[in-house]
Amino acid sequence: MAAQNFKHALFCAVITLVISYPILGLNLVAEGTSVGLEGATTGTVINVFLAAVAVFLFQLFRDNIMGIFGKVPNLNPLPKRGPVSQERRMLMERVFFVAIILFALLWPFIVSRGAVDLATLVLIYIMLALGLNVVVGLAGLLDLGYVAFYAVGAYTFALLSQYFGVSFWLALPIGALLAALFGFVLGFPVLRLRGDYLAIVTLGFGEIIRILLNNWTSLTGGPNGIGGIPDPTLFGMEFGRRVKEEGNVSFHETFGIAYSGEHKVIFLYLIALVLAIFTLLVIRRFMRMPVGRAWEALREDEIAARSLGLSRTAVKLSAFTIGAFFAGFAGTVFASKQGFISPESFVFLESAIILAIVVLGGMGSQVGVILAAIAVTILPELAREFSEYRMLIFGAAMVLMMVWRPQGLLPMRRIQIELKEQG
Amino acid sequence: MQDLLYFFQQLINGLTIGSTYALIAIGYTMVYGIIGMINFAHGEIYMIGAYTALIAITGLASFGVAWLPLILIVALICAMLVSSSMGWAVERVAYRPVRGRHRLIPLISAIGMSIFLQNYVHLAQGSRNIGFPALIEGGFQFGSSEGFQMSLSYMQITIFVTTLVCMTVLSLFISRSRTGRACRAVSQDLGMANLLGIDTNRIISATFVIGAALAAVAGLLLGMYYGSVDPLFGFIAGLKAFTAAVLGGIGSIPGAMLGGLILGVAESMTSGYLSGEYKDVISFSLLILILLFKPTGLLGKPEVEKI
Numbered sequence: 001m002a003a004q005n006f007k008h009a010l011f012c013a014v015i016t017l018v019i020s021y022p023i024l025g026l027n028l029v030a031e032g033t034s035v036g037l038e039g040a041t042t043g044t045v046i047n048v049f050l051a052a053v054a055v056f057l058f059q060l061f062r063d064n065i066m067g068i069f070g071k072v073p074n075l076n077p078l079p080k081r082g083p084v085s086q087e088r089r090m091l092m093e094r095v096f097f098v099a100i101i102l103f104a105l106l107w108p109f110i111v112s113r114g115a116v117d118l119a120t121l122v123l124i125y126i127m128l129a130l131g132l133n134v135v136v137g138l139a140g141l142l143d144l145g146y147v148a149f150y151a152v153g154a155y156t157f158a159l160l161s162q163y164f165g166v167s168f169w170l171a172l173p174i175g176a177l178l179a180a181l182f183g184f185v186l187g188f189p190v191l192r193l194r195g196d197y198l199a200i201v202t203l204g205f206g207e208i209i210r211i212l213l214n215n216w217t218s219l220t221g222g223p224n225g226i227g228g229i230p231d232p233t234l235f236g237m238e239f240g241r242r243v244k245e246e247g248n249v250s251f252h253e254t255f256g257i258a259y260s261g262e263h264k265v266i267f268l269y270l271i272a273l274v275l276a277i278f279t280l281l282v283i284r285r286f287m288r289m290p291v292g293r294a295w296e297a298l299r300e301d302e303i304a305a306r307s308l309g310l311s312r313t314a315v316k317l318s319a320f321t322i323g324a325f326f327a328g329f330a331g332t333v334f335a336s337k338q339g340f341i342s343p344e345s346f347v348f349l350e351s352a353i354i355l356a357i358v359v360l361g362g363m364g365s366q367v368g369v370i371l372a373a374i375a376v377t378i379l380p381e382l383a384r385e386f387s388e389y390r391m392l393i394f395g396a397a398m399v400l401m402m403v404w405r406p407q408g409l410l411p412m413r414r415i416q417i418e419l420k421e422q423g
Numbered sequence: 424m425q426d427l428l429y430f431f432q433q434l435i436n437g438l439t440i441g442s443t444y445a446l447i448a449i450g451y452t453m454v455y456g457i458i459g460m461i462n463f464a465h466g467e468i469y470m471i472g473a474y475t476a477l478i479a480i481t482g483l484a485s486f487g488v489a490w491l492p493l494i495l496i497v498a499l500i501c502a503m504l505v506s507s508s509m510g511w512a513v514e515r516v517a518y519r520p521v522r523g524r525h526r527l528i529p530l531i532s533a534i535g536m537s538i539f540l541q542n543y544v545h546l547a548q549g550s551r552n553i554g555f556p557a558l559i560e561g562g563f564q565f566g567s568s569e570g571f572q573m574s575l576s577y578m579q580i581t582i583f584v585t586t587l588v589c590m591t592v593l594s595l596f597i598s599r600s601r602t603g604r605a606c607r608a609v610s611q612d613l614g615m616a617n618l619l620g621i622d623t624n625r626i627i628s629a630t631f632v633i634g635a636a637l638a639a640v641a642g643l644l645l646g647m648y649y650g651s652v653d654p655l656f657g658f659i660a661g662l663k664a665f666t667a668a669v670l671g672g673i674g675s676i677p678g679a680m681l682g683g684l685i686l687g688v689a690e691s692m693t694s695g696y697l698s699g700e701y702k703d704v705i706s707f708s709l710l711i712l713i714l715l716f717k718p719t720g721l722l723g724k725p726e727v728e729k730i
Contacts, residue, residue, distance in 0.1 A: 018508040022501070023471065024547045026478050035553055037481040142527050144534070189715050196461045196530055197714050200665060204707035207662070215700045348658070352538055359531055392542040398535025403520040406528050 009059035016052045024048055096367060097280070104273055108266040116262075116269050118381060120337055123272035124330045125373045127279045129357040130366065131326030134283055136355065137363035137412065138292065139319035140299030141191070142199040144351055145206025149179040149324040151213065151346035153331025158226040158341050159219070168232035172332045179328025180321045187320035191313060206351060213343040225342025229335050231264055232271055272333050279326050280366065286322065295319050296364075349391070356394045359401055362408020371410065428565065428573040433695035434688060439579045439648065441687020442586040446641035447664035448671070448679035449593065450510075450634025456610040456674035457630050458522060463533035464513055465638060466661015467540035472506040472639030473646035473656060474544060477555055484556075491558060495643075502639040509540075510635025511628055519624070537658075545654040552653035555646045582644050589640055590680060593633070597676065602629055610674065659703065663690075666710040672723020681721060 025045050027038045039045075058065060104123075108116045128150060135143045156175035160166035166174070190201050213220050220226065286292045294315045297305040306312055335341050353376065361372030376394075380387040401408065447469050454462045479501040483494050517536045521529045562576030597603040608616040609626045617623045645660065646652050663686060671682025686706055693705040713720065 015508045015512055018505055019512055022475050022478055022505055023544060026482065028474075028478060028481060028548055028553050030551070030553055035477070035481050035556065037478065037485055136527075140527065142530060190711070193714055193718065194526075196526060197669075197718065199530060200461065200662075200669075201711050201714055203662070204666075204710050208704050208707050211700070211704050349538075352534065355531070355534070388546065389542075391538055392546060395535045395537070395539030395542060399517045399532050399539065402528050402532035402535065403517070406521070406524065 005060055005062070009056045009062075012059045013052045013056035016055045017048065020048045020051060021045075093367060100370070101273075101277060108269050113262050113265055116265050117337075118378065120265070120269045120272045120333075122374055122377045123269070123276045124334050124337070125354070125357065125377050126276050126370055127272075127326055127330040127333070128354045129361070129369045129373045130276075130279050130283055131323045131330070132354050133358050133361075133364065133366065133369050134286070134295070134319050134326075135323035136358050137365070137369070138287065138299065139295040139316060141316060141319065142196070143202045143320070143323065144199050144348070144355070145202035145204070145209075146323070146327055146354055147346045147348070147351040148202075148206040148209040149183055149327035150331040150334070150350070151209055151343075152179040152182050152324075153328030154335040154341050154345070155213065155220065155226075155331075156328070157332045157335045158229050161230055162226060162228070168230065168332070168336050172329065175332040176325050176328035179331065180325035183321045183324025184317065187317045188313075191316040191320060203348065203351075206346075206348060210343050210346055213346070221342075223342060223344070225340055225344070227340040229339050229341070231339070232268065232336055268333075268337055272337075275329060275333060279329065280370075283322075283326075284366065291315065291318055353394065356398055359398055360409060362411045364412030365408060365410050368408050368410030368412070372408075425571050428571050429695070432571075432573045433691045435573075435575055435579060436695075437688035437691030438684060439582050439687070440645075440691060441667075441684040442582060443641040443645050443648075443683075444660075444664050444667045444687055445680045445683025446586055446589060446637045446644075447660060448667040448683050449676060450631075450638050451665050451668040452671070452673050452676060452679040453606070453610075453630045453634050455668070457606070457613070457627055458518075458529075460518070460526075460529045461533065461665065462518075462631070462634070463530065463661075464517070464536040464540055465634065466657035466659075466664070467537050467544075468506050468509050468513070468635045468657070469638035469642045469660060469664075470652070470654065470657030471509055471540065471544060472502040472635075472642030473555075473652045474548060474642075475505040475639070476502040476643040476646060477553065477652055480556065480558070494558065499640065499643055502643050503636040506635040506639035506642070507632040510631040510638075513540075514628055514631040519627075537661075541654050541658070548654070550654060552651040552656075555650050555652055557650060558647060578648055582648060585640060585644060589637060593637070593676070596633075602626070606630060663706055666706055666713075669710060669720055670713050672720025674724070675720070675722045678720055678722035685721075 025040045025048055027040055029036050029038050104119070107119055111119075128146070132143065132146050135141050135146070153175040156178050157166075157168070157171040160171050160174065161168075186202075186205055190198060190205075193201060214223055216222070294305070294310050295318075297308075298310060298312065298315050302312065305315075334345070338345075357372045357376050358369055360376070361368035361370070380390045386393075447465065450465045450468070451462060454460065454465075476498040479498040480494055483497060488494060488497075513536055517532045518529055521532050557578075559576075559578045559581055562574050562579070565573040565575070597606060605616070605621045605626050606629065608619070608621060609623050613623055616626075641660075664683070667682035667686045668679045669682070670686055671678025671680065686709065689709060690702045690706055693699075693702045697705075
């Protein structure tokens with residue numbers, strides 16, 4: 001056994017060297033038109049060898065190490081603690097939501113402008129993640145082209161405002177409905193497919209949308225994107241220094257306060273906050289409605305659900321359409337926040353980030369998804385020097401999550417009703 | 424005559440690209456045939472193959488080696504070695520622990536792996552695309568010198584020949600060797616094969632290694648053909664190859680070859696007669712249409728859903 005272990009450990013160590021040394025240790029550098037090769041720093045090479053040694057030792061003493069890990073649950077201080085009762089959990093969730101909303105309301109008045117801008121981005125991601133959570137977490141449909149609906153929302157607003165001068169408030173429902181329509185039209189034929197095929201088809205759809213946006217230069221401006229997207233107005237009051245449109249008044253003049261660029265940022269943040277809360281509440285309602293139960297039933301056991309009379313297409317289509325609707329919502333807000341959009345913002349990586357948020361937070365769990373969205377957006381900002389490692393860490397986290405804790409950090413718990421014994 | 428030559432030119436270009444798609448597609452189709460999962464990271468393994476080949480070529484050049492066959496063979500061996508080790512490691516780390524769980528879990532794990540590998544190369548080698556030296560130059564020219572000239576480059580011939588050799592070796596391996604027979608048995612019924620004493624874990628690893636080695640061959644060939652590599656190089660190619668695998672019928676090796684060729688020709692016809700920008704749209708639309716109307720693909724067997 002020991003000899004076999006040793007052989008296996010040696011093999012793993014060699015493999016580690018083979019897969020890491022050529023890529024990490026030898027760097028290709030372009031020298032004019034030709035390519036040269038450069039050895040990496042000694043530190044990198046040492047690290048590669050240390051990694052190989054670590055793999056070797058781990059594999060050699062694998063059984064012992066795993067044995068120690070097996071004892072870890074015994075160290076849990078509250079081993080006997082039963083699961084939290086449902087009433088308590090509901091209460092805790094509600095307290096959590098109220099606390100976070102209150103905190104979010106105060107946020108723009110205590111921090112700098114940059115932090116408010118970042119918070120708006122967090123809220124957009126929360127909307128997206130909550131929407132994708134319906135599709136992936138609740139209905140179990142892996143949608144890898146979610147960013148396409150986001151793009152539809154953003155481009156709807158951009159194009160409508162450019163060609164017809166439509167305002168934010170009118171474009172918001174139009175963008176969301178158009179995204180939902182796209183979801184419906186795409187979902188109708190595609191949702192008959194099995195899970196993994198669906199993933200690929202949605203991925204292809206996302207790419208098609210992006211390529212179209214990139215190449216349909218006469219309409220979308222191609223890679224140059226669309227700029228000059230107007231800011232939202234508050235009952236016809238504009239937030240700029242000067243009023244851009246006839247008949248509007250500006251915010252600071254109406255209230256007789258000095259002009260400040262922060263007003264606009266804060267206002268946009270508050271809009272995003274209201275919309276995120278709206279998204280949260282609507283989806284929360286849906287989860288308790290029959291259709292929400294049907295999503296989960298179909299995810300858990302399609303054959304059983306269908307034999308109980310659920311229409312597969314209708315149920316899946318509803319989840320897909322609702323998910324797309326909220327992506328359109330988020331897209332409109334995004335377009336308005338940036339003031340400029342281009343196909344660059346809607347690449348597959350974006351879909352992957354949103355998916356990572358849902359997976360890390362716990363598929364189906366709203367609290368988990370919100371916390372994950374906050375963490376995933378803010379952490380790279382806090383640790384700037386790590387920001388280039390962001391996607392590397394995401395990828396690794398997705399794999400590790402699936403291996404160790406596929407239910408996510410804060411797994412979803414289903415609402416249940418217990419029948420009380422009657423005396 | 425001119426039009427005919429133009430058509431043949433597109434056909435040759437399509438078959439060239441298509442045969443490399445077929446090489447990558449085999450990795451998808453073999454893995455799917457055995458464990459029923461889409462190995463999303465396969466495109467990245469192909470990209471790593473291309474990078475390793477380039478590193479080997481550059482390394483040899485700096486040692487002053489100039490004999491072309493030696494360079495190509497060493498580059499090929501290095502690329503295959505690194506890619507297949509990567510394929511093996513990926514399966515061990517990301518897929519084996521989640522095997523047999525709900526369908527979405529291995530798939531998400533694979534997507535994570537794909538993102539990880541893409542950024543691994545991105546961080547180690549930079550995000551810019553790097554020029555791949557054109558080692559095989561020249562070719563045949565057909566047609567009058569005034570009008571359209573059809574060209575068949577030596578590079579294209581190399582791609583055809585290499586692909587053909589790989590496919591033949593693979594077919595022989597699958598049909599004749601002991602491991603190949605075990606592969607077929609495992610893809611028919613994993614549980615039963617296990618009961619009959621086949622080490623299924625070993626066979627699954629072997630599948631990943633073979634797929635990755637073929638992807639590395641494709642990486643070297645396409646790297647030279649396109650003349651550059653970058654870390655995102657594997658993503659679209661992987662998607663195309665997956666389309667090819669589905670087109671031919673996922674799980675079927677001859678299907679992957681046929682699907683690759685059809686897809687390659689369809690793409691080059693689109694860029695030859697319509698517009699090069701929309702060739703990706705055509706291949707994805709083709710994928711969607713195939714999945715809708717013939718999900719089993721051209722040569723695939725219908726999958727019976729058991730209750």
